[in-house]
Amino acid sequence: MSARDFDCIVIGAGVQGSFTAYHLAKHGKRALLLEQFVLPHSRGSSHGQTRIIRKAYEQDFYTQMMEECYHLWSQLEKEAGVKLYRQTGLLLMGPEKGRDFQLFKNTMHRNKIPTVTLEHAEFSQHIPQVNRYPGDGAIVDTTAGVLYADRALKAAQDVFRSLGGVIKDGEKVTDIKPGPLVTVTTVSSVYRAKSLVITAGPWANTLLSHTGLQLPLQAVKINVCYWRERTPGTYSVENRFPCFIHVEVDGVEHHIYGLPSNEYPGLMKVCYHMGSETDPDERDRQTDRSDIEIVSRYIAARFPGLVPVPAVVESCMYTVTPDHHFVLDRHPSHSNIVIGAGFSGHGFKFGPIVGKVLGELALGQVSSYDLSPFRIRRFPSHSKSAL
Numbered sequence: 066m067s068a069r070d071f072d073c074i075v076i077g078a079g080v081q082g083s084f085t086a087y088h089l090a091k092h093g094k095r096a097l098l099l100e101q102f103v104l105p106h107s108r109g110s111s112h113g114q115t116r117i118i119r120k121a122y123e124q125d126f127y128t129q130m131m132e133e134c135y136h137l138w139s140q141l142e143k144e145a146g147v148k149l150y151r152q153t154g155l156l157l158m159g160p161e162k163g164r165d166f167q168l169f170k171n172t173m174h175r176n177k178i179p180t181v182t183l184e185h186a187e188f189s190q191h192i193p194q195v196n197r198y199p200g201d202g203a204i205v206d207t208t209a210g211v212l213y214a215d216r217a218l219k220a221a222q223d224v225f226r227s228l229g230g231v232i233k234d235g236e237k238v239t240d241i242k243p244g245p246l247v248t249v250t251t252v253s254s255v256y257r258a259k260s261l262v263i264t265a266g267p268w269a270n271t272l273l274s275h276t277g278l279q280l281p282l283q284a285v286k287i288n289v290c291y292w293r294e295r296t297p298g299t300y301s302v303e304n305r306f307p308c309f310i311h312v313e314v315d316g317v318e319h320h321i322y323g324l325p326s327n328e329y330p331g332l333m334k335v336c337y338h339m340g341s342e343t344d345p346d347e348r349d350r351q352t353d354r355s356d357i358e359i360v361s362r363y364i365a366a367r368f369p370g371l372v373p374v375p376a377v378v379e380s381c382m383y384t385v386t387p388d389h390h391f392v393l394d395r396h397p398s399h400s401n402i403v404i405g406a407g408f409s410g411h412g413f414k415f416g417p418i419v420g421k422v423l424g425e426l427a428l429g430q431v432s433s434y435d436l437s438p439f440r441i442r443r444f445p446s447h448s449k450s451a452l
């Protein structure tokens with residue numbers, strides 16, 4: 066094999082591509098991970114210090130994938146010798162009789178996830194920092210917590226390298242030629258491999274256009290807001306404040322979520338789970354702030370210990386599918402091209418499992434999980450194959 070020939074090439078060193086490369090290297094494969102920007106960078110979806118990890122979901126298939134995923138996260142912690150996870154619990158709030166609250170609650174119960182239900186009196190005792198409205202339910206997924214995202218990305222890439230994997234950053238892919246050996250051209254070189262995995266985040270369709278496929282993916286800019294605690298530490302990890310998700314908040318379509326103050330002392334991250342459409346190459350030209358206004362109103366009503374004006378606003382992107390479920394599949398016309406895309410703002414926690422599944426597909430193996438919710442064919446009227 067020449068230095069430009071690989072068993073597998075992975076395009077995109079975000080969380081999904083990094084874990085796919087890690088999985089392939091663990092299976093003794095010669096893998097190349099290509100990244101358009103110099104690492105680390107903050108222009109995709111995987112940067113920033115924290116993400117929520119939880120088993121609480123509306124669908125069984127996500128909850129069941131998280132079972133093994135927790136083990137894989139802890140395995141990486143051991144291999145890299147770095148702490149990646151802190152258990153805080155996740156407080157789920159919302160109208161008790163509402164559809165979303167019931168879906169989450171039933172999935173947790175069906176899958177025997179350890180939970181604590183907080184009735185009104187217990188809520189005021191344990192979570193006095195939040196105004197609970199009459200009719201709201203509250204249930205805690207005690208397995209949930211915070212993932213240290215930047216550290217996790219670096220850990221997966223470091224272990225990949227230590228296993229002989231090759232990372233080339235600052236090397237944008239400009240062309241893909243499908244075939245029994247896939248040819249990948251970058252700004253500075255040409256590589257070949259038996260299989261290719263495309264995990265390009267918001268740029269997925271740009272890369273897929275070289276293979277004659279377009280998916281119904283929408284890149285959106287997220288304003289990542291941090292809010293000042295009136296008394297520092299009120300909503301902190303040390304004060305045992307949990308992560309939270311509030312579903313069916315009055316008058317808004319998507320949920321609001323938050324993480325205890327930790328990475329920026331005195332500031333708590335609270336965000337709206339949607340943003341406005343953007344071109345990923347011109348993210349900062351999207352200046353819509355309606356999501357910030359939604360969160361500001363929410364904080365004024367529910368979190369009296371926070372100043373309802375954001376102290377820090379950072380930027381990130383989601384790549385959203387019409388049903389908010391991922392795409393984990395082989396290319397419809399080229400079975401040795403595998404696609405991981407459309408993580409719709411909730412994919413980070415699944416990184417180790419997504420890497421495992423995409424790695425299995427790239428190696429021609431049967432996937433460990435039922436991938437029917439993630440198949441491309443669920444978008445019959447949208448996915449266009451020009452081939």
Ligand SMILES: Cc1cc2nc3c(=O)[nH]c(=O)nc-3n(C[C@H](O)[C@H](O)[C@H](O)COP(=O)(O)OP(=O)(O)OC[C@H]3O[C@@H](n4cnc5c(N)ncnc54)[C@H](O)[C@@H]3O)c2cc1C
Pocket residue numbers: 076077078079080081082099100101102108109110111112115116117118236237238239264265266267268269272287289381382383405406408409410411412413414415
């Ligand atoms: C504000 C915010 C909060 C979130 N919170 C959570 C959470 O609490 N829990 C959770 O589980 N998930 C969360 N997510 C979602 C999660 O972070 C994403 O689902 C995940 O990071 C997606 O990773 P990715 O690898 O698909 O994409 P990316 O991280 O965008 O990686 C794609 C990579 O491909 C590279 N690339 C693209 N085109 C090319 C090319 N031509 N050549 C070479 N490289 C290329 C890009 O530069 C990029 O590095 C959140 C996301 C955001 C933005």
